Amino acid sequence: MRCDIISIFPEYLEPLKLSLPGQAQRKGLLDVAVHDLRDFSHDRHRTVDDTPYGGGAGMVMKPQPWWEALEHVRTLGDGTPTLIVPGPGGEVLTQRLARELADEDWLIFACGRYEGIDERVYEAAADVMPVRVISLGDYVLNGGEVAVLAMIEAAARLLPGFMGNAESLVEESHEDGLLEYPVYTKPATWQGREVPPVLLSGDHGKVAAWRHQQRLERTAARRPDLLHASSALTPGGVDDRWGGARIAKATPADVGDLLTCTHACWLREGILNDTLTIPAQHETVESLTASLHEWDTYVLRHDGRFIGSVRGKLVDDTWHIGRLMVVPDLHGRGLGGALLEFIQEVAPSDATRFELFTGTGSEHNLKLYKKAGFRGVVQPNGTTVVFTKRRRGR
Structure with a gap:
């Protein structure tokens, strides 16, 4: 530059x-x-x-x-x-x-x-x-x-x-719309103040959960204007907290909004990956309506406005995640990460692993999925990365 x-x-x-x-x-x-x-x-x-x-x-x-x-x-x-x-x-x-x-x-x-x-x-x-x-x-x-x-x-x-260390970029304040969690180093006790025990536990799952909660609490206390519906998505239902955003199963009435956002988001993905062959770029009202019978599609709305969506489909024991998208003017608010977390939580009990994919040129997606614990493998075509993750406790 x-x-x-x-x-x-x-x-x-x-x-x-x-x-x-x-x-x-x-x-x-x-x-x-x-x-x-x-x-x-x-x-x-x-x-x-x-x-x-x-x-x-x-x-x-x-x-x-x-x-x-x-x-x-x-x-x-x-x-x-x-x-x-x-x-x-x-x-x-x-x-x-x-x-x-x-x-x-x-x-x-x-x-x-x-x-x-x-x-x-x-x-x-x-x-x-x-x-x-x-x-x-x-x-x-x-x-x-x-x-x-x-x-x-x-x-x-x-x-x-x-x-x-590129990893530091994805965990910083504002990178996904929330402030950063508090950090500590040695010694474990300083002037009578202790490092939170969870950070000494060695349990990476508990550490991740604690850090996420700290980010929410710190953002609520210091910058409540940054909090969005993303911090309060409820699996399988709706939630009126943080501004009244609601998430629910998509219906045919949502197809118009889904189509508009799909074309907007995957135009950018196509530019980033130099391709016009992404299936999402060629969706129609008919194909999206039909997809509602094949995929569990969820839409997120705020005051009636469509602001994001994600979908999942069970094949054998794998919960396939797709079409994770947020309206362009709300990028950077943490909605994408929250929707990704949500779609994993609503996966059927038979699902033991998660799978999704993106293009090698989609740097923001690559960081988001890696941060969420997915491991990616570049496919032989050199243009696609498939991410997988074992379901916790399975």
Whole structure:
């Protein structure tokens, strides 16, 4: 991923040479270049700001230096970059948005100062490249540099090969919509405080259950706005907690929503795996209606809106799991993991193992299934990974 940063304080971006971002640059995973906006001014004072039209306090950054800087940077790489402008009026940086940034090949970051950048720069830039205004939160900073540091680190750490231990990515706060569980290390007793006994038990199942419960409790206490119906799905029934979302068996009346979401979700899967042969991409009303007799299909709704689905089918002793999907605008809320857990819990008593599959290009799915305890094997075709898992206690 290439990142070009334009700022009047280039030295502010020096921390990107440190720690993991610095290592990523040395390994060739991340290419960062910082450009001084004042190099594109044309007076002896290197002026980049002026008084605002209409009056008011503060100064506004002039369009000429910005446009020349952007035009120069655009000549330095191949393809079309995306311009990122930090600003309190933009979309809020979330883990989902960080993943979107990590998927970009080339980003240009414009670090504004004073009262902001002349609006015409945004308009002109939008004619030649995508423009996104992104905010760290509902507060004001002196300039965009701090925000850019946060955005690049949040996105770059998701690049393949960035983290020394990729496992750490799937268990962190916000990665699936919940905060991280508390962590402990040696000694087991410190200043009279004990490590929770379950962490010393050696029982991995109990440890996993404890950690999940801690995540729910910590999120409820510190960030209740993050809690979603995903934290309260009830096997075989419905649940009105956490916003009133309900999960229930699908009926023919759900087929329209199922079809729309299926096509939306598997279009993305097809792009990720460079294929148009995924069966889900070719579903019809008739085929989905017929599938309700073959699969146990569940739909999740919130205030009547369809937000997700999953299905299962018993073949011999194997519970086949499929069509796990969440509407695109709710990705990153933990719904996918909760639906995966739910469909395992409602498996018939005859099921002794679970099985599902995904494409080798579907990195988010691969992480989700691995985190849920499934073991994957790449098939001979090289494009499909089949995941299996023994049912606990069977």
